[in-house]
Ligand SMILES: Nc1ncnc2c1ncn2[C@@H]1O[C@H](COP(=O)(O)OP(=O)(O)OP(=O)(O)O)[C@@H](O)[C@H]1O
């Protein structure tokens with residue numbers, strides 16, 4: 001069973017996968033807002049707005 | 060064997076690597092750089108046998124690698140290798156020295172000289188920041204008129220240590236490139252990255268779709284040469300198909316493989332972990 005969290009910007013449901021981990025970035029499927037997972041609990045996850053993509057990010 | 064997967068923002072890939080390590084009966088942990096403080100006067104990290112460096116911030120990954128290697132931990136890829144690969148100037152130098160063909164590349168330290176380099180390339184060039192990925196700010200110039208506005212934009216985003224003009228020939232290629240992932244001597248994935256309709260770059264991060272690419276002798280020997288030059292490790296190699304043959308565009312030290320996995324039969328994460336454990 002996947003968890004759901006509400007997008008702070010557009011109120012859409014964002015599906016959270018079972019293997020979610022703290023620090024992961026998630027994207028709202030409706031508006032594209034980026035969030036970072038701050039906490040994972042039994043009930044769900046807590047998210048905060050992600051920081052902007054830094055110049056040295058990548059693979 | 061205890062292995063730490065060093066992360067800052069865990070992606071799909073890092074979770075697959077964690078799964079794969081668990082499946083192998085290892086004791087993996089995700090070590091998040093954003094959750095630790097390192098005391099440089101007494102670093103203790105004897106909890107792990109090996110660290111797999113998978114940070115998305117190039118510099119954070121580098122700094123942490125240096126610290127961990129200094130206390131005697133084995134970090135993969137090595138600090139010295141990631142330091143080179145994370146910088147396009149250093150990487151291109153290394154490839155050229157090793158006799159691996161790359162697009163023709165000019166370095167200029169001055170704006171006027173950068174324009175001169177672009178003119179040498181008949182105003183068909185690509186300018187790139189030295190550090191950065193996912194194709195961000197990699198900008199093609201197709202004509203003389205485009206040069207000035209593009210360099211103006213570049214001047215605005217460039218600041219130390221990135222303020223060097225890396226000017227490359229605009230390679231005539233199909234709307235795709237080849238991504239090989241290697242672990243030591245083995246090629247563990249080989250796919251085409253077909254650029255998204257209307258997009259010039261072939262990065263998966265920019266919407267490219269992967270399709271299987273059959274290996275041939277030339278690609279194999281290219282991979283082998285790069286592996287030898289870098290003395291083993293895990294890399295994502297990007298190859299362009301030019302009229303003059305294959306040109307190596309990039310070698311990534313913390314390759315993403317979600318795109319490649321989508322059209323690869325075996326588990327790429329498992330192959331990486333196997334290599335990390337067995338060498
Ligand atoms: N000289 C070139 N000629 C033609 N196309 C190019 C050239 N350089 C780059 N490209 C295209 O732009 C894309 C991004 O360039 P490049 O790989 O150098 O940047 P990057 O930000 O390091 O990307 P990556 O994260 O894949 O390494 C390439 O995948 C390729 O499709």
Ligand SMILES: [Zn+2]
Pocket residue numbers: 007008009010011012028029030031032033
């Ligand atoms: Zn939203």
